[in-house]
Each structure stands twice: as C-alpha cells, then as structure tokens.
Amino acid sequence: MSGSDLLLISIFLPLLATLLIPMFDKWQNIREAVTLTAAVLLLVTVVSIFAKFTAGETIETSSFEVLPGLPLAFDVEPLGMLFALVASVLWIVNSLYSIGYMRSHDEPRQTPFYMCFAVALSSTMGIAFASNLFTLFLFYEILTLSTYPLVAHKADEKAINGGRIYLIMLLGTSMLLLLPAIIITAVIAGTLDFAPGGILAGKVDDTVLALLLALYAFGIGKAAVMPVHFWLPAAMVAPTPVSALLHAVAVVKAGVFTVIKVVVYVFGIENLTKTGASDWLVFVAAFSLITASIVALTRDNLKARLAYSTVSQLAYVVLGAALASSAAIVGSGLQIVMHAAGKITLFFCAGAIMVATHKTEISEMVGIGRRMPITMGAFLIGSLSIIGLPPLGGVWSKWWLGVGAIDAGHEWIVAVLMISSLLSAAYLLPIVAWGFLMSPPESKPGDRVEVTEAPLACVVSICITAGLCVMLFFGANWVESKLATMDFGIQSGATALIEGERHGR
Amino acid sequence: MQILETIVGHYNQWITVFLMVSGLYIVIARGNMVKKLVGLSIFQTSVYLLYLSPGKILGGTAPIIDPNYTVYSNPLPHVLILTAIVVGVGTLALGLALVVRINEEFGTIEEDELFGKDDDI
Amino acid sequence: MMTQLPALQVVIPLLASLFCAFMKRGTVAWALSLVASWAVLVVSILILQQVLESGPISYAMGGWEPPFGIEYYVDKLNAFVLLLVSGVGAIIMPFAKRSVGTEIHSTRQPYFYTMYLLCLCGLLGIAITGDAFNIFVFLEVSSLATYAMVAMGKDKRALLAAFQYLIIGTIGATFYVIGTGLLYTVTGSLNLVDIAGQLDSVNNTRALVTSLAFLTVGISLKLALFPLHVWLPNAYAYAPSFATVFLAATATKVAIYLLIRFFFSVFGAGLVFQSLPVSEILLILSVVAMFGASIVAIFQEDIKRMLAYSSVAQIGYITLGIALANSNGLSGGIVHIFNHAIMKAAFFLALGAVFYRIGSVHIDHLAGIGRRMPITMMGFVIAGMSIVGVPGTVGFISKWYLAAGAFENGQWWLVFAIMISSLLAVIYVGRVVEVAWFRDPSGATLEARDPPPAMLLPILIFCAASIYFGIDTTLTAGIASQAAELLLGGLR
Known part of the structure; x- marks a missing residue:
C-alpha cells in the first residue's frame, strides 16, 4: 500500500469503527472487540507509515481544494509522526483500561462513549498528519465537538456545567481568535501550507507578528495557556479514561502540537528569533508554568490536581515553542511524548483508585x-517522570528545554524549570508518601491490609504505561534523532546540535 | 406663485400621496382588524392612481388606432393595474376570511383584546 | 421541448395546483404534488445545465419579444436560485405525507397542497422572470399562498400570525409596486435588462433614488431584514411543520435574490453603494x-x-x-x-x-x-x-x-x-x-x-x-x- 493510502486509512479507520460500534449495541463483548481491533489496526497502520517514513519516503496525499487556497491535504513530518505514534499506542492501552473501568463502574450509555472516542482518535490522526493550517483547524474543531459528549457523559448537573465550560471555552477561543488568525494569515501570506522557515517570514511588521502570535497562542485553547486553561479542570468531570487519554494526551497535546506547528511552519523560528515577536510568550508561559503548579498544590481532588499539573506541563511545550531555538523545539517535542506517558499513568492510577475504593480526594487516600x-508503585514512576528525575523519560525534555533556553539567551528560564520541578515534586510525592508510609485510617496499626486492586484490565494498562515511562528514558535518543530531522528551514539545524550534545553526554 | 403652480399642477400626485399615507396610517393606528384591511385597501388603491396618472396623455384618446387621432394614452399602466386590482381583491378576500376565522376562534377582532389574551403574539 | 423549459418551470406547478384543488383525498393530492415537484426539479437542473454550457437564457413569454413582452431571463444567479427552490421542494415532499397527514384535517389536505404548489410556482416565477411587474404578480401569488398555509397551523394563534403576515407582506409588496412604478415613469420600461440599459442615460434623479428606497424597503420586508422581521417568528412558529420547512428554506431566499438582482443588475453597484x-x-x-x-x-x-x-x-x-x-x-x-x-x-x-x-x-x-x-x-x-x-x-x-x-x-x-x-x-x-x-x-x-x-x-x-x-x-x-x-x- 502506498503511503498516502495509509495516511487516509489512519484517519478513516477509527471512523469506520464509529459506524460499527452502534451495530453491536446489544453485544458488549463484540462492541469492545471492535474498539480494540480498530486500535490495533490503527497502530499497525501508523507503524507502517513510520516504517516508510524512516526509509526516507515522502508521504503525502494529493490535496483537495475545498475553496481556492483552502486545501485538505495530509503529509508526514517528524513531529506529527511522533504525535500519531503516541496517540495510537496509548489508544490501545486506554481502550483496555476503559473496558475495565466502564464495566466495573457500570456506566450507562457506553455505546455512544466508544463512538465518540473513536471519532476523537480519528481527528487526532487528522491533526497529526495535517499538512496545512486549514486541515489542522478542521480536525481541531471535530476533536472539540467529539469530546464534548464524553465530558458531559455523566449527564448530571455538574457534568453538564463542565461540558458547557469545555465547549464554550474551546470553541470560543478557536472561533474568536484562532479562526480570525488563520483568515488573516491566509490573506497576508496567500497560503496556509506548512512550510519550513514559515510562511509569514518577511511579510508583516513586528507588531502585527506579535499580535498574530497572540491570537494563535490564546486561540489554540487546547494548549491551556493561562488564562484560557479553565476548561481543563472543568473537563475532569468526565470518566477517567477520557481524562487520561484525551485530557492528558490527545486533546491537550493536539493544542501544544498546533502551537509548535504554527511557530515552526507558519512563523518560522528564525523569523521569530530575529524579530523577537515571541519574547512576551516566554514570560506568559513561564508564568503559567509556575502558577499552575502552585494552584495544583492547593487542590485536594486528585484529578483536579493532575489537571493543574497538566496545565503546568503544557506550558513547558509552549515555552519551548516561544523560545524559538531548535533545541527548545526538540525539547517541546520530547515533552509531548514524555508527559503523555507520565500523565496517562497518573490518571489511570486515579481512575483505578476510584474504581477500587471510590475515593477521589487526596486526603482520603492515606x-x-x-x-x-x-x-x-506506578503512580510513583509516573510522578518521577513528571518531575523530571532519571531514570525516567521526563528528564530529557527538561534537559533540552534548558539547553534551548540558554541558546535563546533566556538563562533565567533554567531557574524557572527547577522551581517548577520542585513544585511538582511537592504536589505529587506526598500522595505517594502518605499512601505507602502511613496506614489506612480504617485499619488499626499493625494490621495486615488486604490488597484490593482495580480490575485486571486496568492494572495491566497501568503497568504498560508505567513501563513506557521507563523505556522512554532509554529510548529518548531515538526520539531526539527523529525530531532532529525536522526541517526548521535554518542552516544550523538541530541535527548538528544533537550530535554535539550526545558526545558531551 | 410658482409653488402654487407646482402644487396645483401635480394635484393627482398629491392625492396619491395623501391616500398612500392615510391608508398606511389606518393600518398602523387602528386595532380593529377589519379597519386595518380597509386601510390596506386604501393604501393599495393609491398605487393604482400612481400608475394610471402618468399613463394619461393630455388630449390623448383610447389607444385604438384610428386615422382621426394621432395622440393616444399609454395602455400599459391600465393593463398592469387591472392585474393589481385582482391581486388587491384577492388579498382583501383572504384577509377578511382570516378575520372571520379569528372571530370564531378568539371571539374578538380587536388587537388590544387579542394581545391581552396571548402574551406570546 | 428544451426551448420551452423556462415556461415549464412555472406552468407545471401552476397547473398541478389547479388539479390539486379538485382532489378529494389528501393522498392523491400529495402524489400529484410529489410528481410536480420532481418534474420541476428536473426542469431546473436542465436549465442550470444549459446556462452553464451556453450562457444566459432569454425566453419570450407567449412569443412577445422583450422589452414589450414578458421576458424570462435566466443567468447563473437565478439558475442557482431555481435549483435551490425546486430542489428543496422535491426533497421534502416525501416528508409531507405523514407530517401533513397528522397536522391538517383530511378534508383540507388537498387545499394545503394546492397552496404549497401555488407558493412553489410563485417563488420559481419570481426567480425566473425578467419583468419587474411580473415579479410583483408572482410575489403576490406566493405570498397569498403562504398566508393561507400559515393559517392552516394547528394552533389557533396561527390565524393571528397569518393575519399579521398578510398585513406586513401586503405593505411590502405594495412598496415594491410603488418602486417599480417610479422606475417605469423614469425609464418607460418594465424589463429588468432594458431598465438597466436605460439607467445608463438617466442621471441620479430624485425619482430614481425614491424608487430604490421603496424597492429596498419593500423587498426587505419580504426577506425579514431586521427590524422588518416581526412577522417571521410567529409565522414560522405556528405554521404547519411542512410549511415551515418549505418557507424557511425558500421564501426569504428568493426575496434576497430579488434584492441582489435590483441592487447589482438593475441599479448597479455604482449607484447603490457609491x-x-x-x-x-x-x-x-x-x-x-x-x-x-x-x-x-x-x-x-x-x-x-x-x-x-x-x-x-x-x-x-x-x-x-x-x-x-x-x-x-x-x-x-x-x-x-x-x-x-x-x-x-x-x-x-x-x-x-x-x-x-x-x-x-x-x-x-x-x-x-x-x-x-x-x-x-x-x-x-x-x-x-x-x-x-x-x-x-x-x-x-x-x-x-x-x-x-x-x-x-x-x-x-x-x-x-x-x-x-x-x-x-x-x-x-x-x-x-x-x-x-x-x-x-x-x-x-x-x-x-x-x-x-x-x-x-x-x-x-x-x-x-x-x-x-x-x-x-x-x-x-x-x-x-x-x-x-x-x-x-x-x-x-
């Protein structure tokens, strides 16, 4: 099969599952089998795209003009490839986890749940492989709409309100800021195709450039840059598998992924470094990074704490994009992968605790x-990865961001990174410490506590993602080398840099 | 003097405008539905006059070709207004039919009373 | 046959409506309307094809040549509108059978379909004709049919909505005739293409501006431009479901077409906008x-x-x-x-x-x-x-x-x-x-x-x-x- 066919399959396969799932409404096992099969087939597809991609083949679909200058087209570039791989691997794990979670929770309306999930995955693939801003925007909006029913799934007052905030904030920012930004870009640049070196370079003056960047940075609400982060804690009313895959991986990563794409391929990092149009965003991201960590400290609800932790971790990615040096971009790309593995583990654990003990507040988890x-145990591994300690994957993204910050002349960012790591240790580690070192309040000291784990499907998924965090520490080199092939459109490139760093290590 | 001439010279236009405005005024100001329809008819009638007056040519005769006459009136406006009269009659008939039905259903055709009964409208 | 297409576009629904009125049973009337709607769609597709292939069509109604006779003039814009109106009519007809069947008393169903076909005929007529006064006639054909359709709604407030619509709609149509009359006195023609040509030599006179004002307000009443929209919410809310579907999708659209036609084709954007x-x-x-x-x-x-x-x-x-x-x-x-x-x-x-x-x-x-x-x-x-x-x-x-x-x-x-x-x-x-x-x-x-x-x-x-x-x-x-x-x- 040719590469372009595979690209289309990766987008249409989950959609096909969406159509098949309601047909097996009455037969739960077949319905779940459809989801799992689709997930496995999707991974196979994405891996074979990857195989072709590493073999140096250019993979792109022919473009279909919706309107003159508005093409629907897909291609593969390193960052998108990575994002697609992460999402498709984690979809399998997450489906496994969902089955355990949803069944033991006896959730109603599981058929629409799995349908929406499949649509969300399809749009994630669309975002990852989009070769222009319009295609990306199309799938970005579908992702918002398909996840809204998942957020409001419980259908009680709280869930409906959460869903409202989610929908209004995400659609609102994207329509009010992002779409005008895209229209302005289209009119000014005459194209929306992602191009190395950017399409806006040399076409607008610095003020307009900075303003446009602001429209993008806040318009991409999924990136949750403060103050457009409110939707993320609100989305935590969703069932945990949704929070895990969508609000730790697919949705938020789609946001920061879009930010990086826009910075690299629309503005062009050389253009940004030269004009300094992104300097203000460095401050905003740094502020977001620290503030969200502090807010996380004050939250007692585990999922809310994890949500604010996500806000803070996403700011790393935006920070990397704003620094606009190739090392920082590599750091951002790594952070997408590392945080995905770490945070999904944490959310899985939160869900497992909820299923097994019905506890949601941290103070109850002693x-x-x-x-x-x-x-x-898995929670500890996930936490350490988020904090950024070896031997876990999270360390590398922080390393590269630090290097990128120094490259870009923002040495103070290194201090910010360190403070943030300390803060994340402060809001994550006590949970583990109290969990292991203190005895449960309901049992007398010295008593043997009965082990009551979550359903097997959940535990297996947790182990897989925790294992992934460890593997990524050793596999990071490989990821870096993939990212380094990104075409930044500047001579120095990241490849040489990475080679140099590797020798130094 | 000139002003007077303008006014007198265009007396047909003035009548048209007077009928137009008074018809419209009745439609807006009266609450009784039949009166509204009367106003509407007056309003429509004014338009007939608007069309017909420029069609008449002073000294002209009916547009039947005859060697004794050289000046004819324009027949087209008359034809148009015949159509418009038919439309006007149709509208009036439908309007009155509706008023009858409203009277049957609501027991009144005064708008004030109807509004009092239904806040929705 | 192909040369008579523009006439067929309005004659088919007109004749069908006549037959419909004599039907005893709703189902038969429905079947007749269905056939007519589909026939009209086929005609409009053929017209569009012809326009796209060989440019605007001019059809002299009854063999009377323009500018004196009534001309049917179809270019890309109104071919598009014709397709829209007839397409909506054809697609929603299968829906009508049950919807009308439950919402309208069986003895009145044939009349409802008669009104629907007349409305369809009027809307298509507005879109296809190139004669300003003919537009008025079709405007009133469609409007009168619409008032009757709205009044057939189940809720008795439908009657009030229909009456309100009748008053406002008639004022709008009369404004339109006034505008047309002034235009006629200025140019001596009712043919839209001819008027547009004559206006080249007419300077920006007061009569012309007055005519534009009357036409704009009249048409705006029909298309429910804010703040002339007061009739619309009641009419849509209380009309039978099927009538609402048809009106919402077509009636205001045709009026908008009319506004575009007068602004750009007749008066010209230069006069109107500059x-x-x-x-x-x-x-x-x-x-x-x-x-x-x-x-x-x-x-x-x-x-x-x-x-x-x-x-x-x-x-x-x-x-x-x-x-x-x-x-x-x-x-x-x-x-x-x-x-x-x-x-x-x-x-x-x-x-x-x-x-x-x-x-x-x-x-x-x-x-x-x-x-x-x-x-x-x-x-x-x-x-x-x-x-x-x-x-x-x-x-x-x-x-x-x-x-x-x-x-x-x-x-x-x-x-x-x-x-x-x-x-x-x-x-x-x-x-x-x-x-x-x-x-x-x-x-x-x-x-x-x-x-x-x-x-x-x-x-x-x-x-x-x-x-x-x-x-x-x-x-x-x-x-x-x-x-x-x-x-x-x-x-x-």
Missing part, C-alpha cells in the same frame, strides 16, 4: 499504597 | 440582526420560534455579504443563501419529525429526545454544527468568505463580530442538545422513536448535503463566486 501497591 | 449610503445602513442592520436576533433566540422556549429568530440572524449574514459589496463578501452572501437553506431545512425537518412523534417542540418536552430519536436528533446536531460554522460543514464556507470579505474591506472588527455571533449560535443550539441528550426522557418522549424512512430520508439528505457541500464546494461556492463576479462586473 495508606492507599498498602491496599493498592501496584497502582501506587 | 453615491448612496446603502452599504453603511445595510451593514449596521445586518450586524444588529446577527446579534439581536441570536440573543433573542437564546431565550426562546419554543424551538421552532428559536430557529425562526436564528433565521433572522442568518439573513443578517447574507445581507452583510451584500453590504460588503466585494467579490469575497458577495460570494459569501450568495453561497449562504444556499447553505442556510440546507441547514434550516434539516433543522425544521428534524423538528417536524419530533412534532410528529410527541406533538410538541417546546424545550421542556424535548428532555431525552436524543436518546429516543437518535437519528433525527443527530440530524439536528449536524444542522446545528453547520449553523455554528464548524469547518467541514457548509456554514464554515459562508463564514470564511464573509470574514475574508470583511478583512479585505479593512473592516477587521467585522471579522470578530461574525465570530462572536457564531458563538451565540453555539449557545442556542447547545441548549437544545443538552436537553435532548443529557436529560432523562419523560412523558410522551418515552414512547417516541425515529420516524418512518420517508420522513427520515429528507433529514438525512439535507444533513449529508450540509457536510458534502462543506467539503466539495465546486457547485455552490463555484457558482456563487462566478455570479458575484458577474454582478460586480456591472459596477458602473
């Missing part, structure tokens, strides 16, 4: 480690 | 409509009424496109005529199906309806996404053109106005979606299920169309932008 040792 | 402040006035009214009507829509309890206000807002988009008077803006306006017709048809069809099942479209009665009638309400949601302007749907295409047109004119604030008003649409559509999917069903809703295929199919067709034409726009936006170029080419 001694939980004794009841659920595997889960809390 | 020497008079029409553009500024229209722009402000459009923006107020986009906001005002959308906000009012948010607070409606009756969903049909809510969508009626949404129509007023959407008409604001179209007139905004006209007011922008540049290529992108006008294309956006024209394409939105088509796009809005598709989505409103889908909306009102879905509501008609709901009404058919539970006998109400009040928001409180719709709790959980999405779970009982999933396909119908999915149609509602897709139409909703369209009206919001989600990319991949027709609404996005319109919005893209309009925003690009506004930005080109340097009115960047308008870009944001367009977007904010779309967000208001998110709120009023979202309100229904929340109730329909996230509340538990109760009462009549418990028993509801999707309607039979004949009713479901039209909904699905319009939903599919609103996605298809959001991606493949060669037909819609392609013709719209060509028509816009043509109309703006007349800039004198």
Whole structure:
C-alpha cells in the first residue's frame, strides 16, 4: 500500500469503527472487540507509515481544494509522526483500561462513549498528519465537538456545567481568535501550507507578528495557556479514561502540537528569533508554568490536581515553542511524548483508585499504597517522570528545554524549570508518601491490609504505561534523532546540535 | 406663485400621496382588524392612481388606432393595474376570511383584546 | 421541448395546483404534488445545465419579444436560485405525507397542497422572470399562498400570525409596486435588462433614488431584514411543520435574490453603494440582526420560534455579504443563501419529525429526545454544527468568505463580530442538545422513536448535503463566486 493510502486509512479507520460500534449495541463483548481491533489496526497502520517514513519516503496525499487556497491535504513530518505514534499506542492501552473501568463502574450509555472516542482518535490522526493550517483547524474543531459528549457523559448537573465550560471555552477561543488568525494569515501570506522557515517570514511588521502570535497562542485553547486553561479542570468531570487519554494526551497535546506547528511552519523560528515577536510568550508561559503548579498544590481532588499539573506541563511545550531555538523545539517535542506517558499513568492510577475504593480526594487516600501497591508503585514512576528525575523519560525534555533556553539567551528560564520541578515534586510525592508510609485510617496499626486492586484490565494498562515511562528514558535518543530531522528551514539545524550534545553526554 | 403652480399642477400626485399615507396610517393606528384591511385597501388603491396618472396623455384618446387621432394614452399602466386590482381583491378576500376565522376562534377582532389574551403574539 | 423549459418551470406547478384543488383525498393530492415537484426539479437542473454550457437564457413569454413582452431571463444567479427552490421542494415532499397527514384535517389536505404548489410556482416565477411587474404578480401569488398555509397551523394563534403576515407582506409588496412604478415613469420600461440599459442615460434623479428606497424597503420586508422581521417568528412558529420547512428554506431566499438582482443588475453597484449610503445602513442592520436576533433566540422556549429568530440572524449574514459589496463578501452572501437553506431545512425537518412523534417542540418536552430519536436528533446536531460554522460543514464556507470579505474591506472588527455571533449560535443550539441528550426522557418522549424512512430520508439528505457541500464546494461556492463576479462586473 502506498503511503498516502495509509495516511487516509489512519484517519478513516477509527471512523469506520464509529459506524460499527452502534451495530453491536446489544453485544458488549463484540462492541469492545471492535474498539480494540480498530486500535490495533490503527497502530499497525501508523507503524507502517513510520516504517516508510524512516526509509526516507515522502508521504503525502494529493490535496483537495475545498475553496481556492483552502486545501485538505495530509503529509508526514517528524513531529506529527511522533504525535500519531503516541496517540495510537496509548489508544490501545486506554481502550483496555476503559473496558475495565466502564464495566466495573457500570456506566450507562457506553455505546455512544466508544463512538465518540473513536471519532476523537480519528481527528487526532487528522491533526497529526495535517499538512496545512486549514486541515489542522478542521480536525481541531471535530476533536472539540467529539469530546464534548464524553465530558458531559455523566449527564448530571455538574457534568453538564463542565461540558458547557469545555465547549464554550474551546470553541470560543478557536472561533474568536484562532479562526480570525488563520483568515488573516491566509490573506497576508496567500497560503496556509506548512512550510519550513514559515510562511509569514518577511511579510508583516513586528507588531502585527506579535499580535498574530497572540491570537494563535490564546486561540489554540487546547494548549491551556493561562488564562484560557479553565476548561481543563472543568473537563475532569468526565470518566477517567477520557481524562487520561484525551485530557492528558490527545486533546491537550493536539493544542501544544498546533502551537509548535504554527511557530515552526507558519512563523518560522528564525523569523521569530530575529524579530523577537515571541519574547512576551516566554514570560506568559513561564508564568503559567509556575502558577499552575502552585494552584495544583492547593487542590485536594486528585484529578483536579493532575489537571493543574497538566496545565503546568503544557506550558513547558509552549515555552519551548516561544523560545524559538531548535533545541527548545526538540525539547517541546520530547515533552509531548514524555508527559503523555507520565500523565496517562497518573490518571489511570486515579481512575483505578476510584474504581477500587471510590475515593477521589487526596486526603482520603492515606495508606492507599498498602491496599493498592501496584497502582501506587506506578503512580510513583509516573510522578518521577513528571518531575523530571532519571531514570525516567521526563528528564530529557527538561534537559533540552534548558539547553534551548540558554541558546535563546533566556538563562533565567533554567531557574524557572527547577522551581517548577520542585513544585511538582511537592504536589505529587506526598500522595505517594502518605499512601505507602502511613496506614489506612480504617485499619488499626499493625494490621495486615488486604490488597484490593482495580480490575485486571486496568492494572495491566497501568503497568504498560508505567513501563513506557521507563523505556522512554532509554529510548529518548531515538526520539531526539527523529525530531532532529525536522526541517526548521535554518542552516544550523538541530541535527548538528544533537550530535554535539550526545558526545558531551 | 410658482409653488402654487407646482402644487396645483401635480394635484393627482398629491392625492396619491395623501391616500398612500392615510391608508398606511389606518393600518398602523387602528386595532380593529377589519379597519386595518380597509386601510390596506386604501393604501393599495393609491398605487393604482400612481400608475394610471402618468399613463394619461393630455388630449390623448383610447389607444385604438384610428386615422382621426394621432395622440393616444399609454395602455400599459391600465393593463398592469387591472392585474393589481385582482391581486388587491384577492388579498382583501383572504384577509377578511382570516378575520372571520379569528372571530370564531378568539371571539374578538380587536388587537388590544387579542394581545391581552396571548402574551406570546 | 428544451426551448420551452423556462415556461415549464412555472406552468407545471401552476397547473398541478389547479388539479390539486379538485382532489378529494389528501393522498392523491400529495402524489400529484410529489410528481410536480420532481418534474420541476428536473426542469431546473436542465436549465442550470444549459446556462452553464451556453450562457444566459432569454425566453419570450407567449412569443412577445422583450422589452414589450414578458421576458424570462435566466443567468447563473437565478439558475442557482431555481435549483435551490425546486430542489428543496422535491426533497421534502416525501416528508409531507405523514407530517401533513397528522397536522391538517383530511378534508383540507388537498387545499394545503394546492397552496404549497401555488407558493412553489410563485417563488420559481419570481426567480425566473425578467419583468419587474411580473415579479410583483408572482410575489403576490406566493405570498397569498403562504398566508393561507400559515393559517392552516394547528394552533389557533396561527390565524393571528397569518393575519399579521398578510398585513406586513401586503405593505411590502405594495412598496415594491410603488418602486417599480417610479422606475417605469423614469425609464418607460418594465424589463429588468432594458431598465438597466436605460439607467445608463438617466442621471441620479430624485425619482430614481425614491424608487430604490421603496424597492429596498419593500423587498426587505419580504426577506425579514431586521427590524422588518416581526412577522417571521410567529409565522414560522405556528405554521404547519411542512410549511415551515418549505418557507424557511425558500421564501426569504428568493426575496434576497430579488434584492441582489435590483441592487447589482438593475441599479448597479455604482449607484447603490457609491453615491448612496446603502452599504453603511445595510451593514449596521445586518450586524444588529446577527446579534439581536441570536440573543433573542437564546431565550426562546419554543424551538421552532428559536430557529425562526436564528433565521433572522442568518439573513443578517447574507445581507452583510451584500453590504460588503466585494467579490469575497458577495460570494459569501450568495453561497449562504444556499447553505442556510440546507441547514434550516434539516433543522425544521428534524423538528417536524419530533412534532410528529410527541406533538410538541417546546424545550421542556424535548428532555431525552436524543436518546429516543437518535437519528433525527443527530440530524439536528449536524444542522446545528453547520449553523455554528464548524469547518467541514457548509456554514464554515459562508463564514470564511464573509470574514475574508470583511478583512479585505479593512473592516477587521467585522471579522470578530461574525465570530462572536457564531458563538451565540453555539449557545442556542447547545441548549437544545443538552436537553435532548443529557436529560432523562419523560412523558410522551418515552414512547417516541425515529420516524418512518420517508420522513427520515429528507433529514438525512439535507444533513449529508450540509457536510458534502462543506467539503466539495465546486457547485455552490463555484457558482456563487462566478455570479458575484458577474454582478460586480456591472459596477458602473
């Protein structure tokens, strides 16, 4: 099969699953089998795209003009490839987890749940492989709409309100800021195709450039840059598998992924460095990074704390994009992968705790480690990866961001990164510490606590993602080398840099 | 003097405008639905005059070709207005039919009373 | 046969309506209307094909040559409108059988179909004729039929709505005749092409400006331009479901076509937009409509009424496109005529199906309806996404053109106005979606299920169309932008 066919399959395969799932409404097992099969087939497709891609083949579909200058087209570039790989691997794990979670929670309306999930995955693939801003925007909006029913899934007052905030904020920012930005870009640049070196370079003056960047940075609400982050904590009313895959991986990553794409291929990093149009965003991202961590400290609800942690971690990616040096962009790309693995583990654990013990508040989780040792062990691994300690994947993204900051002449950012790591240690580690070191309040000291883990499907998924965090520490080199092939459109390139760093290590 | 001439010279236009405005005024100001329809008819009638007066040529005769006459009136406006009269009659008939039905259903054709009964409208 | 196509376009529904009136049974009348509607669609497709292949068609009615006889003149713009009107009529006819069957007393059904066919005939006539007075006649044919259709609604308030519409509609039509009369006194012609030619030699006289003013206000009453829209919400809310679908998708659209025709083809953009402040006035009214009507829509309890206000807002988009008077803006306006017709048809069809099942479209009665009638309400949601302007749907295409047109004119604030008003649409559509999917069903809703295929199919067709034409726009936006170029080419 040719590369372009594979690209289209990766987008239409989940959609096909969406059509098949309601047909097996009455037969749960077949319905779940459809989801799992689709997930496996999607991974196979994405991996074969990857194989062709590493073999140096250019993979692109022919473009279809919706309107003159508005083509629908897909191609593969390193960052998108990486994003697609992450999302498709984690979809399998997450589907497994969903089955365990949804069944033991006895959730209603599971058929629409799996349908929406499949649509969300399809649009994630669309975002990853979009070769121009319009295509990206199309799937960006479909992702918002398909995840809205998932957020409001519980259909009680709280869920409906959460859904409202989610929909209004995401659609609102994208229509009010992002779409005008795209229209302005189209009129000024005459094209929306992603191009190395940017399409706006040399076409507008610095003020307009900075303003346009602001429209993009806040218009891409999924990136959750403060103050457009409110939707993310609101989305935590969703069932945990949704929070795990969508609000730690697909949706938020789609946001920061779009930010990087826009910075690299629309503005062009050389253009930004020269004009300094993105300097203000460095401050905003740094502010977001620290503030969200502090807010996370004050949250007692585990999922809310994780949500603010996500806001903070996303700011790393935006920070990398704003620094606009090739090392920082590599750091951002790495952070997308590393944070995905780490955060999905944490969310899986939160869900497992909820399924097994019906506890949602951190203060209730004292001694939980004794009841659920595997889960809390995985939680520790995920936490350490988020904090950025070796031997876990999270360390590399922070390393590269630090290097990128120094390259860009913002040395103070290194301090910000360190403070943030300390803060994340402060809001994550106590949960583990209390969980393991203290005994549950309901049992007397010295008693043997009975082990009550979540359903097997959940535990297996947790182990897989935790394992992934460890593997990524060793596999990071490989990811870096892939990212380094990104065409930034500047001579120095990241390849040489990475080679140099590797020798130094 | 000139002003007077303009006014007198265009007396047909003045009548048209007077009928037009008074018809429209009745439609807006009266609450009784039949009166509204009367106003509407007056309004429409004014338009007939608007069309017909420029069609008449002073000294002209009916547009039947005859060697004794050289000046004819324009027949087209008359034809048009015949159509317009038919339309006007149709509208009036439908309007009155509606008023009858409204009277049957609501027991009144005064708008004030109807509004009092239904806040929705 | 092929040369008589323009005449057939209006004669078929006219004759069919005559026969319909003598039918005893509703089903027979329905079958006759179905055949007529489909025949009309075939004719309009053939006309469009002919226009695209060999340019504008001029047809002398009864063999009387223009400018003295009545000329039927079809170019790309009105071929497009003809296709729209007849297409909507043909697609929604299968829906009519059951919907009309439950909402209208069986003895009156043949008359209802008679009115429908007359209305179809009138609308097609307005679009096809090139004679200013003939337009008035067709305008009144369609309007009188519409008043009667609205009055047949189940709710007795339908009578009041019909009367209100009759008064305002007649004033609008009379204004139109006054404008035409003044135009006739200035140029001595009623043929639109001929008038346009004569106006070259007429200077900017007071009679001409007065004529333009009367025509604009008269047509604006018909197309429900804010603040002349008061008749619309009541008429749409209380008319029988089928009538609402047809009117919402076609009636106002044809009036908009008329406005475009007079502005650009007859008076010429030079007079209308450069020497008079029409553009500024229209722009402000459009923006107020986009906001005002959308906000009012948010607070409606009756969903049909809510969508009626949404129509007023959407008409604001179209007139905004006209007011922008540049290529992108006008294309956006024209394409939105088509796009809005598709989505409103889908909306009102879905509501008609709901009404058919539970006998109400009040928001409180719709709790959980999405779970009982999933396909119908999915149609509602897709139409909703369209009206919001989600990319991949027709609404996005319109919005893209309009925003690009506004930005080109340097009115960047308008870009944001367009977007904010779309967000208001998110709120009023979202309100229904929340109730329909996230509340538990109760009462009549418990028993509801999707309607039979004949009713479901039209909904699905319009939903599919609103996605298809959001991606493949060669037909819609392609013709719209060509028509816009043509109309703006007349800039004198």
